[in-house]
Amino acid sequence: MSSRTEKVIVITLAAVSLFSAFGMRFAFWGDEAGTFEIISESWHGFWRWFVEGEPHPPLYFALLKIWAIIFGKSEIALRMPSVLFYPLVVYLTWLLSRKIGLSQTGRLFAVGIVALHPSLWIHFRMARYYSMTTFLFLYNTILLFEVMEKGKWRWVVYGICLALLFWTNFPAYIVVPLHFFIIILRDRKRVGMWVVCNALALISAALPLLFLIKTTISYGEDAMPSIISLLMSLLYGVYSFLIGEARYPWQVATAIGLIAAIFLAIRGMVMRPKDSLVLFVGPVIVSLSIISLVFQKLGFIYINARLSFLFPMVAIGMAFGTERLRKGFLMIIMVMIGVGYIWGISGVITGKDYHNAVYVMPWKEIVNETKLLGVEAGICRDWGAIHYIKQKMDGYLMRDYMYRDLPDGKIAFISRSGAFKMLGWNENVYKELETGRGKPVAKLEYIKENPIVLCLKKQFLKYDFPDYITTVYIFPEIEVNNVSRVSR
Incomplete structure (x- = not known):
């Protein structure tokens, strides 16, 4: 040649x-x-x-x-x-x-x-x-x-x-x-x-x-x-x-x-x-x-x-x-x-590779339906949230993982850097999170300005995720008192 x-x-x-x-x-x-x-x-x-x-x-x-x-x-x-x-x-x-x-x-x-x-x-x-x-x-x-x-x-x-x-x-x-x-x-x-x-x-x-x-x-x-x-x-x-x-x-x-x-x-x-x-x-x-x-x-x-x-x-x-x-x-x-x-x-x-892990539409639909401050519907395997969850979480400050403005002015995110502290997570929780789709197994506490509770909700699993996804994690439902926007 x-x-x-x-x-x-x-x-x-x-x-x-x-x-x-x-x-x-x-x-x-x-x-x-x-x-x-x-x-x-x-x-x-x-x-x-x-x-x-x-x-x-x-x-x-x-x-x-x-x-x-x-x-x-x-x-x-x-x-x-x-x-x-x-x-x-x-x-x-x-x-x-x-x-x-x-x-x-x-x-x-x-x-x-x-x-x-x-x-x-x-x-x-x-x-x-x-x-x-x-x-x-x-x-x-x-x-x-x-x-x-x-x-x-x-x-x-x-x-x-x-x-x-x-x-x-x-x-x-x-x-x-x-x-x-x-x-x-x-x-x-x-x-x-x-x-x-x-x-x-x-x-x-x-x-x-x-x-x-x-x-x-x-x-x-x-x-x-x-x-x-x-x-x-x-x-x-x-x-x-x-x-x-x-x-x-x-x-x-x-x-x-x-x-x-x-x-x-x-x-x-x-x-x-x-x-x-x-x-x-x-x-x-x-x-x-x-x-x-x-x-x-x-x-x-x-x-x-x-x-x-x-x-x-x-x-x-x-x-x-x-x-x-x-x-x-x-x-x-x-x-x-x-x-x-x-x-x-x-x-x-x-699109059938599991790296397409974040779906925007479910956030918007969930936010509009439940009138929450923000949620993320995340599909993941060994990356991201599950990677951090598997570590020893007591006193662990999660780094920021998501932040996006939604059309209605709300915010979707997983934790803000230095703002959320993991509380009460242990090995049993990790196992339950891996195997129990959407069970309310954990709480996060916002320690910077306002108290916020985050949990997993079974109801979010009504969305039809593709069959090739083996595990679905929904993070999180956010309940806020008189807070319309969380700033850094």
Whole structure:
């Protein structure tokens, strides 16, 4: 295949990734609702979010706030920057594959995996920092190869881009040990300059990092995971990456694809042990362990979204296994993996992926029918509310999870940052909440200005939620005395 044909295929796959935009027509997921609230603040209130404990760096949110001032704050407008980063991620995956010397077959395989992966179709359409982080992560890695080859002023660009990455996503600190492995393997003479660039970039990102440490300490020691939970998170992350986080009847098909993908990964380690083990697999595993120990606020689903910037690396690692593989056998492998991907993408396009977790209409209907201050109808599994509920909640201050103006001037939200304190929640309550749809099992107390009681109501379950949702949580009914609006 000529290089021109290869470029046409890469550009086509990059364009195909834009079809992830089909998912923009669905309502915000829970974390996207958090993005909406952050950028809806005044600039003073915006920066206060990060001083008071928002566990993410501010760069993405600041850029999105400026974008929203120009283009508005609709679901489509806020998601558009993330979608536009996706084809750039696909193209950079191809460039990085060339830098490390992958064969043409391997390069196209890696690009195809990244362009068509159902998980990325979910994460990279969200009004979150995931696709921007992936773009910066890949660009920084390509820059590292450039500076090792040509040096000079490129070190300055590399250092600046590192700082931007650190100001975008805390787990992206994984880039430090990963790039250390690369430079030790490829060009040890430049280690000194690399250390200087990383030190300056880390110093520049010290402020948001200090705020994160402060927040983690305030959450308590329960934030630290056990070794078993770390291993489970890592294994689940690999599993979820390979099958696209599908939870549908076609799990058998995707399990077959998982076997095929594991085969490629193992074969890649045999074919290019130095590259796959030292350049990718080793650093990624070590970095995942370190980052999970330091910044554990990652549940099973979170670890996939927040660490989605590693997906192209995993795809390239799998692509090592395609080298010198018989064409017929390679086609069988690609079909095995592709079956699960097709089903996964169909779920993303039709809305039958469980990340479409927040439905706007039920809030409005419930508010109008019951004349409450506000409610949220949330559909979730391991993310969001259930993630926090499973922690030790006594004295735990929930971070903000939802805030949205409704047409009648009311407000829908889950807790305000620092405003709600969990009372009387224990392990029995968690179990009941997980298994007892809508039972009134818990109370929250508003401790800032006005007393507010929140509970779960069975009556809200009259709405027909899709069959593919296994658990429905309704948060909350809010009873207020002479309060028409709760302010921050």
